[in-house]
Amino acid sequence: MRREREPIPRARSEFLLVKCPDCNEERILFSNSAKDVGCRGCGKKLAESRGGKSIVLANLVKRLG
Numbered sequence: 001m002r003r004e005r006e007p008i009p010r011a012r013s014e015f016l017l018v019k020c021p022d023c024n025e026e027r028i029l030f031s032n033s034a035k036d037v038g039c040r041g042c043g044k045k046l047a048e049s050r051g052g053k054s055i056v057l058a059n060l061v062k063r064l065g
């Protein structure tokens with residue numbers, strides 16, 4: 001049985017739910033953010049922007065798509 005082609009979203013950008021390793025504050029960030037993202041609780045840097053893509057420095061809880 002042949003499978004139909006499935007529409008697989010290949011978006012390079014997605015929203016990520018991350019948790020600060022220092023204070024456990026959860027924060028949603030965008031994977032293609034052009035800015036660094038800091039924790040609202042303690043100010044720790046949770047994601048660093050490199051060339052339009054975020055490097056996540058916090059604990060990834062889940063991908064929200």
Ligand SMILES: [Zn+2]
Nearest residue numbers: 020023039042
């Ligand atoms: Zn924090």
